[in-house]
Amino acid sequence: MTELPAFHARIEPEWIDYNGHLRDAYYGLILSLAIDDVMDNLGLDAASRQRTQCTLYTLELHLNYLHEVKNTDELQVTTAILDADAKRILAGCRLSCPRLADPVATGEVMLLHVHQGEKPSSVSFPADIETKLVLLKLPADAATTWGPGSRKMEIKRRPST
């Protein structure tokens, strides 16, 4: 596997807010469900979680909202592995819908491999998962230009003349 399969999401009616479009938080839920699908594809599925008591915790998330999404839209999420080490994955998710050429949102999420016991603690990925991550990881130049990604958010002002 050198690429993760796309995840398809159906928009529930209660996800539409008073502005008549998908509430910001539900872009995050769709991304979260897409990451569950990535876990299944990596082999970190329910059976594995049960057997090993290991799972992924989300440490950090950055979302860029690029287009409004309507209740009639169908969303697709493609996920790239931007980086990974022995315990962590930096994943990049692109949310798109058929009526628009550009993504409707992009997200970056930092995930940590955790053993859930009495006290949760980070642990290294098993060798087979690490091998999969090495194969999936984007080349450094592609990871650098993936985006728009996470950044320091600020209101930039035009210099006064």
Next chain:
Amino acid sequence: MTELPAFHARIEPEWIDYNGHLRDAYYGLILSLAIDDVMDNLGLDAASRQRTQCTLYTLELHLNYLHEVKNTDELQVTTAILDADAKRILAGCRLSCPRLADPVATGEVMLLHVHQGEKPSSVSFPADIETKLVLLKLPADAATTWGPGSRKMEIKRRPST
């Protein structure tokens, strides 16, 4: 008003995931509901949205997940106005629960004031809202040290020796 009132959230049972704690996306929903409350407090409430066709759109969001949240926890969100200009607000949200001294999560959100007509377009805040934002805005030094806030996410590696 020089400070926004705290927002209290009740955790719904379906927000708990297979890891036995609050799913990452629902931290985002709680933050989104807290921002609705901020809008009410600023005067950008349902009656105003109906009258003016103006609302806030979310442009960007960064969340830091700091502690697990259980289904028995009660969450409180305090929001600070980190920055604002004629059309934008950069808000900082701190999610906390009574059993922990530290926040369980922090979030930064960039909001844009938009007129929803045939084609949504950004517009300046009315004068009364702008005045409220000036009063609420944190001093620059407090805004700088507010955090952990948004940033470029990366997996840092120890230099090899």
